[in-house]
Amino acid sequence: MAQQALRIAATHARLPGEAKREAGGLYDTRFRRLLGQSEWASLPAAIRRRFSKRIAGEKVAIYPGVIRAARFSRWGSALAQLCRVIGASLPLERACGLPAAVSVSEDHQGAGQFWTRVYGRSHGFPQVIHSAKRFAGPTGLEEHIGHGVGMALSLHVRPDALEFRSDHYFVTLLGRRVRLPRWLSPGETIVIHRHVDDASFEFSLALRHPLLGELIYQEGLFRDV
Secondary structure (H helix, E strand, C coil), rough: HHHHHHHHHHHCCCCCCHHHHHCCCCCCCCHHHHHHHHHHHCCCCHHHHHHHHCCCCCEEEEEEEEEEEECHHHHHHHHHHHHHHHHCCCCCCCCCCEEEEEEEEEECCCCCCEEEEECCCCCCCCCCEEEEECCCCCCCCEEEEEEEEEEEEEEECCCCEEEEEEEEEEECCCCCEECCCCCCCEEEEEEEEEEEEECCEEEEEEECCCCCEEEEEEEEECCCC
């Protein structure tokens, strides 16, 4: 806990030379600070490059790709449909081989990043999922999906991969943040950014419930532009 607290505190500090690099729009140190220098250094260079890219002003980072796998249990499919009420925060399409794209831009007001995922569908318009990653809260990183709903994330290094794991979910009601008890949460969300080569990566999202098992799994292959 003490080590985690130090890492979170470090997200609000600057290391020598970082201010100059950030002012020049060259380097973003926020993910590195959450991991710590040794874990950050153990990541493949391509992952470090993507998560240290300074996306400021009108800049947008775009990663096109294709969905290679998608699974939904009966409960997972029902949950994905229910989430349409708050902006369809979970994927809906079961078909594979469809185009997809991820774009990342700066969230100036929230001091974080906007992530937009566009998923092609077998019929009709593509599905668009918006979320905002903010460097705040008890774990130092949160994902807000809109309508006051979000989850606190913990960041981990895995072999050739960076993992985002849900710590807890929360809802903001009348300006007050309420942490959902575990029995009321949809399960554990695990998002993995896995190294493939210097120009491409695998993105996977898994939602697993302690009693119902795997609810949703989606996997895609994306590349740098």
